[in-house]
Amino acid sequence: MRVSLFITCYNDALFPETGKAVVRVLERLGLEIEFRPEQTCCGQMHWNTGYLREAVPIIRHFVSVYRDAETVVIPSSSCVSMMRDHYLKAAEMAGDAKLVAEIESLLPRIYEFSEFLVRKLGIEDVGASYPHKVTYHASCHSMRSLHLGDIPIRLLKQVRGLDLQPIQNMQECCGFGGTFSIKNPDVSSAMLADKVRCVLNTGAEVCTAVDNSCLMHLYGSLHRQRTFVRTAHIAEILASGHEAEARS
Amino acid sequence: MSEIQVHATEWNRQDFPVAAKELLENSQTRKNVQHATNVIQAKRNKVVAELPDWEDLREAGAQVRAHTLRHLDYYLTQFEENCTRAGGHVHWASDATEANRIILGLVQQHQAKEVIKIKTMTSEEIGLNAHLEAHGVQPIETDLAELIIQLGKDRPSHFVAPALHVNKEQVREMFKREMHLPDLGDQPVDLATAARNYLREKYLRIKVAISGGNFLIADTGGMCILESEGNGRMCLTLPDVLISIVGIEKVIPSFRDLEIFLQTVPRSATGERMNPYNSTWCGVHPGDGPKEFHVVLLDNGRSPILADKEARQTLQCVRCAACLNVCPVYHQTGGHAYESVYAGPIGAILTPQLHSMEEGRSLPYASSLCGACYQVCPVKINIPEVLIHLRGKVVREDQATFAGKFSLWNIGMQAAAFLLKDASRLAMAERVGQVGQKVLVSKNGFIEWMPLMLSGWTQTRDLKAMPAQSFRDWWAQEKAPYADKSKRSGTISNG
Numbered sequence: 001m002r003v004s005l006f007i008t009c010y011n012d013a014l015f016p017e018t019g020k021a022v023v024r025v026l027e028r029l030g031l032e033i034e035f036r037p038e039q040t041c042c043g044q045m046h047w048n049t050g051y052l053r054e055a056v057p058i059i060r061h062f063v064s065v066y067r068d069a070e071t072v073v074i075p076s077s078s079c080v081s082m083m084r085d086h087y088l089k090a091a092e093m094a095g096d097a098k099l100v101a102e103i104e105s106l107l108p109r110i111y112e113f114s115e116f117l118v119r120k121l122g123i124e125d126v127g128a129s130y131p132h133k134v135t136y137h138a139s140c141h142s143m144r145s146l147h148l149g150d151i152p153i154r155l156l157k158q159v160r161g162l163d164l165q166p167i168q169n170m171q172e173c174c175g176f177g178g179t180f181s182i183k184n185p186d187v188s189s190a191m192l193a194d195k196v197r198c199v200l201n202t203g204a205e206v207c208t209a210v211d212n213s214c215l216m217h218l219y220g221s222l223h224r225q226r227t228f229v230r231t232a233h234i235a236e237i238l239a240s241g242h243e244a245e246a247r248s
Numbered sequence: 249m250s251e252i253q254v255h256a257t258e259w260n261r262q263d264f265p266v267a268a269k270e271l272l273e274n275s276q277t278r279k280n281v282q283h284a285t286n287v288i289q290a291k292r293n294k295v296v297a298e299l300p301d302w303e304d305l306r307e308a309g310a311q312v313r314a315h316t317l318r319h320l321d322y323y324l325t326q327f328e329e330n331c332t333r334a335g336g337h338v339h340w341a342s343d344a345t346e347a348n349r350i351i352l353g354l355v356q357q358h359q360a361k362e363v364i365k366i367k368t369m370t371s372e373e374i375g376l377n378a379h380l381e382a383h384g385v386q387p388i389e390t391d392l393a394e395l396i397i398q399l400g401k402d403r404p405s406h407f408v409a410p411a412l413h414v415n416k417e418q419v420r421e422m423f424k425r426e427m428h429l430p431d432l433g434d435q436p437v438d439l440a441t442a443a444r445n446y447l448r449e450k451y452l453r454i455k456v457a458i459s460g461g462n463f464l465i466a467d468t469g470g471m472c473i474l475e476s477e478g479n480g481r482m483c484l485t486l487p488d489v490l491i492s493i494v495g496i497e498k499v500i501p502s503f504r505d506l507e508i509f510l511q512t513v514p515r516s517a518t519g520e521r522m523n524p525y526n527s528t529w530c531g532v533h534p535g536d537g538p539k540e541f542h543v544v545l546l547d548n549g550r551s552p553i554l555a556d557k558e559a560r561q562t563l564q565c566v567r568c569a570a571c572l573n574v575c576p577v578y579h580q581t582g583g584h585a586y587e588s589v590y591a592g593p594i595g596a597i598l599t600p601q602l603h604s605m606e607e608g609r610s611l612p613y614a615s616s617l618c619g620a621c622y623q624v625c626p627v628k629i630n631i632p633e634v635l636i637h638l639r640g641k642v643v644r645e646d647q648a649t650f651a652g653k654f655s656l657w658n659i660g661m662q663a664a665a666f667l668l669k670d671a672s673r674l675a676m677a678e679r680v681g682q683v684g685q686k687v688l689v690s691k692n693g694f695i696e697w698m699p700l701m702l703s704g705w706t707q708t709r710d711l712k713a714m715p716a717q718s719f720r721d722w723w724a725q726e727k728a729p730y731a732d733k734s735k736r737s738g739t740i741s742n743g
Binding site for chain 1: 272614615670
């Protein structure tokens with residue numbers, strides 16, 4: 001299987017280690033990976049902020065880059081949810097029947113990273129080892145749009161040495177919400193404070209998620225408060241460990 | 249028009265972020281709101297989990313509501329015919345002014361100086377109490393929470409539990425003061441008894457009652473009200489005259505449809521399997537209940553919503569407030585931050601639309617789009633989708649003004665859209681960012697201060713500086729020459 005990696009714009013610029021980790025995990029599983037350098041962004045920031053017309057060319061660009069891809073893997077559930085929940089609507093709004101058809105054909109080939117491992121490949125144990133106390137933050141889009149359920153938890157449970165700590169109020173948003181955290185910084189901060197309290201109560205050293213956007217938000221506060229609790233995208237945990245290295 | 253202005257000054261005074269900040273600083277209100285919503289939410293989850301066909305009921309409810317809205321003219325006319333045949337009087341009010349005029353006229357016709365009221369948010373929407381008071385008629389709220397709001401000169405913060413933001417100690421202090429009960433105890437039973445004593449003689453004396461309505465039933469011409477305290481049942485049966493003010497969207501095609509909503513609404517609203525009081529009635533009956541029954545069907549900005557295909561689902565709402573109870577934004581601020589009769593996620597989409605997007609323009613942004621509201625909605629209103637649609641309207645309208653076109657937001661988003669259309673532009677922007685960020689990065693490698701509209705972010709959060717190498721550059725350097733032979737994966741043209 002040839003996997004095309006859509007890194008997403010913010011991971012590209014801010015979290016390249018996540019991309020490298022995705023590549024390591026998938027290569028170990030024997031997959032052929034390609035990176036199409038023409039890729040940019042899914043259009044979520046513009047769409048969700050109400051810049052609907054401005055999002056359409058970005059969406060069109062994404063589709064033109066990946067229309068012939070066999071499988072697209074994306075380490076961000078919110079970007080995948082942007083595609084599944086809004087792309088058709090955007091194409092219809094633009095009155096572009098060809099784009100609608102292309103999106104309909106492309107969507108079934110698009111996977112979020114953890115979803116790809118478990119649902120598409122049927123793999124829960126990627127041979128990783130990560131001897132740390134970890135808690136899992138379920139991002140809103142992973143739960144309520146992609147319906148990942150316990151997929152990320154199942155992957156984490158197979159990691160050697162990983163001590164998974166359940167978190168309270170797992171369903172509640174961390175308060176990021178993209179430009180929400182800029183337009184409503186005080187409410188967003190209050191939501192974040194509640195979430196950080198839940199993270200700290202677990203006693204975990206590391207907080208993980210399938211979205212670096214939530215993790216950037218959480219780490220923003222964890223670092224400001226000098227809690228010395230780290231964040232790591234789930235791909236970075238799944239790429240860790242000697243056992244895994246030996247296997248590759 | 250003066251009454252509308254009175255009403256307008258009461259609500260929509262400030263934008264959500266400003267009002268929210270004030271409320272965030274009120275730790276007592278936040279504690280009350282969080283406690284109450286957590287309790288209701290836990291009860292709701294428990295009784296919803298008991299129903300194996302919950303998702304089917306949601307779907308059925310959504311279908312019935314959507315179908316009704318598509319044929320609203322038909323069902324409203326059918327309701328009018330059947331209600332009239334049963335002895336009721338149907339009035340049509342295109343806006344708040346007309347509704348207030350009709351209701352005041354009916355009250356004055358019966359020379360009533362006082363009216364008793366069942367909790368109705370529609371009457372809040374039209375500012376009915378202020379209008380009646382201005383014309384010498386004293387409205388008396390009989391729902392306990394509404395009585396608390398009325399005596400405390402407060403505003404409702406939740407449309408199922410309007411006084412959810414106050415606790416029993418605060419209620420006690422207010423009752424002691426307003427009901428002249430210096431020795432009032434602090435137990436719930438003491439407070440309920442005080443309210444009962446205050447209200448009971450009014451039910452028996454006052455001859456005109458005003459209600460809202462949960463459902464208008466087209467095929468019978470009947471109405472349905474769900475409530476918990478029995479005050480509604482007394483208002484609906486004891487007075488000589490009953491006037492119900494109901495939004496036009498509240499109609500359902502048939503009595504049988506209640507089968508769905510009487511299962512979903514109480515579970516969603518109060519976490520009960522069934523409301524303690526479910527009143528349905530049809531017209532008037534000699535010797536039984538009111539001698540005169542009026543329904544005022546209120547449009548007040550609803551028709552234009554109906555015409556908007558994307559936003560029409562807003563009117564499917566059955567006012568259960570489940571979306572408020574589950575909303576993480578509402579949890580933090582309570583309802584007053586929305587500066588609207590309708591708070592929470594549904595208020596954030598309903599309020600600006602009722603005001604033709606002229607008021608409440610900050611409300612579509614008062615959500616992190618977490619989707620919890622959509623997940624619990626018993627009629628499956630995709631609130632996040634409508635929020636985005638309304639944000640789109642706000643942006644388009646703002647862009648049509650000089651100030652909006654040249655706002656930092658618009659310039660920033662246009663610039664970002666330009667860069668994201670093409671990978672070489674994005675790669676160049678990343679390079680510029682890697683160098684340019686140096687003025688903001690502290691010694692510890694973090695950005696602890698950002699300017700302008702980004703400043704709020706860094707008031708409570710640090711941002712890790714951009715790494716020196718982007719993923720795409722890493723790939724081009726490390727992977728592309730070896731791992732990938734396809735012609736697609738060369739380095740970026742100008743990278």
